[in-house]
Amino acid sequence: DGGITQSPKYLFRKEGQNVTLSCEQNLNHDAxxxxxxxxxxxxxxxxxxxxxxxxxxxxIAEGYSxxxxxxxxxxxxxxxxxxxxxxxxxxxxxxxxxxxxPQHFGDGTRLSIL
Amino acid sequence: xxxxxxxxxxLSVPEGAIVSLNCTYSNSAFQYFMWxxxxxxxxxELLMYTYSSGNKEDGRFTAQVDKSSKYISLFIRDxxxxxSATYLCAMNTGANxxxxxxxxxxxxxx
Numbered sequence: 001d002g003g004i005t006q007s008p009k010y011l012f013r014k015e016g017q018n019v020t021l022s023c024e025q026n027l028n029h030d031a032x033x034x035x036x037x038x039x040x041x042x043x044x045x046x047x048x049x050x051x052x053x054x055x056x057x058x059x060i061a062e063g064y065s066x067x068x069x070x071x072x073x074x075x076x077x078x079x080x081x082x083x084x085x086x087x088x089x090x091x092x093x094x095x096x097x098x099x100x101x102p103q104h105f106g107d108g109t110r111l112s113i114l
Numbered sequence: 115x116x117x118x119x120x121x122x123x124x125l126s127v128p129e130g131a132i133v134s135l136n137c138t139y140s141n142s143a144f145q146y147f148m149w150x151x152x153x154x155x156x157x158x159e160l161l162m163y164t165y166s167s168g169n170k171e172d173g174r175f176t177a178q179v180d181k182s183s184k185y186i187s188l189f190i191r192d193x194x195x196x197x198s199a200t201y202l203c204a205m206n207t208g209a210n211x212x213x214x215x216x217x218x219x220x221x222x223x224x
Contacts, residue, residue, distance in 0.1 A: 004157075040122065042202070042216040043158075058211065090157050102148055103212065105157035 002027045004106035006091050012114045013078065013085060021076045021109045023091030032074035033092040033103060036060060043090065049074055078111060086112050117141055120203055120215030129224050133190040137203035137215045140184065144213075147179050149188045150202040152217065158202055162188065193222045 004025045013019045025032065034046040045058030049068040063082025068074055074093075078085045088110050092103040120137045127133055135149075145166055150158035162177040164170045170177045176189040186205070190197055203215040 006157075040216055042118075042120075042214040043204075043212075045211050048211070092157075102160050102163045104160060105150075107157045108155070110155075 004091055004093055004104060006089075006106035006109050008109060009107070011109055011111045013111060014114050016080045018077055018079050019111065021078070021089055021091075021111070023074045023076065023106060024072055025074075025091075025093045025106075026072065027093055027104065028071075029093035029095055029104075030071065031094045031101070032068070033094075034058075034064070034066065034074070034076045035090045035092065037088040037090055037108075046076065046089075117213040118203060118205060118215045121218055122216055124219040124221060126221045126223060127193055129193060129195060129222055131193050131222075133193050133197070133220060133222075135188040135190075135201050135203075135218050135220070137186050137205075138184055139186075139205060139213075141207070141213075142181070142184065143207040144181075144184075144205040145208050146206055147177070147186050148204040148212075149175075149177055150204060151197075152200045152202060154199075161201075195222045195224050198222050 007022045031050045033048040035043040037043050044060050046064050047066040049055035065077045088108050090108045091106045094101040094103045118139045147164045149162040151161050152158040164177050167179045167181045174191045178187040198221045200217040200219045202217045204212045206212045
């Protein structure tokens with residue numbers, strides 16, 4: 001059954017701590033994305049990657065980092081520099097080629113501050 | 115002005131009603147338009163994907179794009195309680211990232 005798996009479902013971060021959110025897909029998609037969803041603000045793009053070993057900053061990349069060592073995996077690290085990390089984080093993927101291709105989403109990770 | 119505007123609702127309708135959900139946008143270069151459905155504590159699920167102007171129908175769902183008015187709509191016929199969710203519109207030019215509306219929360223009352 002193809003899809004996007006995000007883990008964990010819930011995550012808590014302490015002050016000064018980095019945390020890493022996992023995103024794995026078995027759709028054989030080349031492009032992967034990370035979004036942040038806050039109430040009343042819609043989805044905002046953090047980072048995206050269109051090919052292995054390459055990624056670009058989105059609109060709100062500050063305080064976040066990513067890696068893309070494998071086609072299937074695109075982990076997101078929320079660093080201590082991100083002062084307001086509480087949000088619902090969504091990972092998405094799409095087929096290769098134009099960024100106009102529709103994106104398919106995982107079920108998200110909810111991150112909260114302890 | 116936001117790139118994409120969407121009425122957040124909430125919208126409540128009786129079961130069987132026709133639902134109309136709408137988004138307006140400011141960038142006339144947008145060509146690709148999507149509607150997503152998002153259940154509580156879940157990720158968005160792609161419902162409809164259209165290119166340029168016109169209508170597209172899929173079962174009880176119809177997506178409509180009016181590029182001259184910079185206005186897109188999603189119609190749901192014979193609405194069901196299982197349609198209760200937040201509906202997000204999204205769009206782009208084909209050369210940039212997706213722009214999302216903030217979502218409209220819909221409740222279908224049995």
